[in-house]
C-alpha cells in the first residue's frame with residue numbers, strides 16, 4: 371500500500387520554467403491512496419489539475435484559505451484585511467503586478483497574491499503597519515498577503531479528518547515557506563533541491579534532485595516500499 375500524499379504544486383510538480391512536468395500525468399492518476407494538492411494558487415488551479423488527472427478533487431488552495439474535500443468547501447481567513455493591506459500598498463505606489471486581467475487573483479477568496487517583482491520592502495512595511503493579523507508569505511512565485519494562522523498544514527489536518535485519515539499518515543513534498551506547516555503535520559516530509567531555506571530546515575529530508583525530479587524520487591521510493 372502506498373501512503374496518501376500532500377503535494378505542493380509550484381516548484382514541486384513543475385519544471386524550472388513553471389510548466390507541469392509530464393511525469394505528473396504518468397504517476398498520479400494511478401496512485402492508490404488520496405492525493406491532496408496543497409497550493410498557494412487560487413482554488414480553480416488545483417481543482418483543474420485533479421480533474422484532468424482523473425482524480426478526486428481534494429484540494430487545499432490559497433495557502434490553506436480554501437479547502438475542498440468530499441464536495442464541501444471551507445474558507446478561513448479575513449479577505450478584507452488582506453485587501454485593505456494591498457489597497458494601502460497601491461496607494462503608496464506599489465503595484466500588484468499581474469496585468470489587467472489578473473487571473474492570479476480573480477478567483478481568490480481569502481487572500482491577495484502580489485507579483486514577485488513587486489516592491490517587497492514596501493509591501494512588508496504596509497502589512498506590518500496594519501497590525502498583527504496580516505502577514506506576507508514569500509513562495510518564490512508570489513508574495514501572499516494573508517491572515518496569520520491560515521496555513522496549508524491546518525487545512526491538511528481538516529482534510530485528513532474529513533477523509534478519515536490521520537494527518538501523520540500523509541507524505542508531504544514541497545519547496546517553500548508555505549509548505550513548512552504541511553511538513554509539521556505530515557508524518558514524512560521532503561523538500562525538493564530547489565526549496566528555500568525555510569522549507570529545507572523544516573523538512574525531514576532534503577532531496578538531491580529539484581522540482582518534479584525530486585518528487586519522482588520520493589514517489590518511486592514510496593511505491594517500492596509499499597510493494
Ligand SMILES: O=C(O)COP(=O)(O)O
Pocket residue numbers: 378379380381408409410411509510511512513546548
Ligand atoms: O502560488 C504560489 O505562490 C505558490 O504555489 P505553490 O504553493 O503551489 O507552490
Ligand SMILES: [Mg+2]
Pocket residue numbers: 378379380381382509544545546
Ligand atoms: Mg511551491
